[in-house]
Amino acid sequence: MVTFDEFGPEKILEVYDPVTGMHGFTVIDNTNLGPGKGGIRMTPTVSVEEVAHLARAMTWKCALAELPFGGGKSGIVADSKKLSNEQKQAIVAAFSRAITPVCPSHYIAGPDIATAEEEMKTFAEANGDFHSVTGKPATMCKGKACGIPHELGSTGYGVYHATLVALKHLGINVNGATFTVEGFGNVGTFVSQYLTEAGAKLIAVSDSKGGRYVPKGMDYSLLMKVKKEKGTVSEYPAGKKLKPGEIIGVKADVFIPAAQPDVINNRNKHKVKVKLIVQGANIPVSYDIEKEFHQKKILIIPDFLANAGGVISSYIESIGGSEKEVFPTVEQKIVRNTQIVLDYAKKKSIPPRAAALEIAQERVRKAKKRK
Numbered sequence: 001m002v003t004f005d006e007f008g009p010e011k012i013l014e015v016y017d018p019v020t021g022m023h024g025f026t027v028i029d030n031t032n033l034g035p036g037k038g039g040i041r042m043t044p045t046v047s048v049e050e051v052a053h054l055a056r057a058m059t060w061k062c063a064l065a066e067l068p069f070g071g072g073k074s075g076i077v078a079d080s081k082k083l084s085n086e087q088k089q090a091i092v093a094a095f096s097r098a099i100t101p102v103c104p105s106h107y108i109a110g111p112d113i114a115t116a117e118e119e120m121k122t123f124a125e126a127n128g129d130f131h132s133v134t135g136k137p138a139t140m141c142k143g144k145a146c147g148i149p150h151e152l153g154s155t156g157y158g159v160y161h162a163t164l165v166a167l168k169h170l171g172i173n174v175n176g177a178t179f180t181v182e183g184f185g186n187v188g189t190f191v192s193q194y195l196t197e198a199g200a201k202l203i204a205v206s207d208s209k210g211g212r213y214v215p216k217g218m219d220y221s222l223l224m225k226v227k228k229e230k231g232t233v234s235e236y237p238a239g240k241k242l243k244p245g246e247i248i249g250v251k252a253d254v255f256i257p258a259a260q261p262d263v264i265n266n267r268n269k270h271k272v273k274v275k276l277i278v279q280g281a282n283i284p285v286s287y288d289i290e291k292e293f294h295q296k297k298i299l300i301i302p303d304f305l306a307n308a309g310g311v312i313s314s315y316i317e318s319i320g321g322s323e324k325e326v327f328p329t330v331e332q333k334i335v336r337n338t339q340i341v342l343d344y345a346k347k348k349s350i351p352p353r354a355a356a357l358e359i360a361q362e363r364v365r366k367a368k369k370r371k
């Protein structure tokens, strides 16, 4: 069941097209700060509850990044692995046409699970408004404005800057600090690259096939080569192999979850031996465990603060900005807001997630008053 409160959701659309079999949802959670922003996920199990939950998370993420966006999200019920590309594009086009009455006026789409650049192009063409969606291909332009693909690494860059601010807060020098990364995809590779370039030591990394622990630190270029050639980071030619999940117990200054939800749970939470967790992935730790870690003085930078780089990049695309503007904007917004959250959390002696939520809620309430 979707729950309603003072923030939303404002609109829930359920749409269906008998020709293509498209069945989808759009939840527009809150538009006080601007049109609801959020990606379209395509999975066989997506539900309106899941989409509503994600739309709410976008309300907080956009408010915290000080973007003129509210929160929204879409889901299309389909198994993309069982569809031909032609069928997939037809479904996305049907979905786009069906939600045109609210898009882009109240909702701006973007990529999510199983939807990427090509689907965003299809969506924009079917909607007819270039501004209906972000994450379009760089070759799709209107006047001087072009698409900015999500694969540029803006999220990893934001996670990197959140890590720098948090390390400083803890009095740990990044040069020589040790870190571990769970998941070596878009977010995991870029954050690993930036942190190693800043002098930190990547001592353990994992992907869906396993992991590797190298106490003296890994060579990032070699790690990328191994991942490309052998398909897994666990084949790195030094250190010792880690079984799935073992990375959680590696002692380091920083742990960066960048893959799965609930990676730290009640079964393994006692194994955690780090001082800082910066959440690249969404909901990698439950809030109950975060509160326990807060008591133990393990600092956690929450997902909706640390991983906002992607939506900041979407914002630049939506205002017709260029790729060049993405990285400085991500840095400025993530650094500023991570600092604001850490100062507030310290002042009130509350976990950073609670602080971030209070700040985001206050910004949304203020925007409502201004309206």
Ligand code: NAD
Pocket: 150, 155, 182, 183, 184, 185, 186, 187, 188, 206, 207, 208, 209, 244, 245, 258, 259, 260, 261, 280, 281, 282, 307, 308, 310
């Ligand atoms: P991705 O698909 O590019 O990479 C995911 C990585 O996780 C892969 O290396 C995969 O092998 C690994 N993985 C899968 N199962 C694993 C397991 N059990 N143990 C260890 N590794 C495992 O995904 P991504 O875009 O890097 O996103 C990672 C996380 O960050 C997701 O939770 C996503 O929702 C979140 N996120 C991503 C973005 C973005 O812009 N990419 C933005 C916000 C949040």
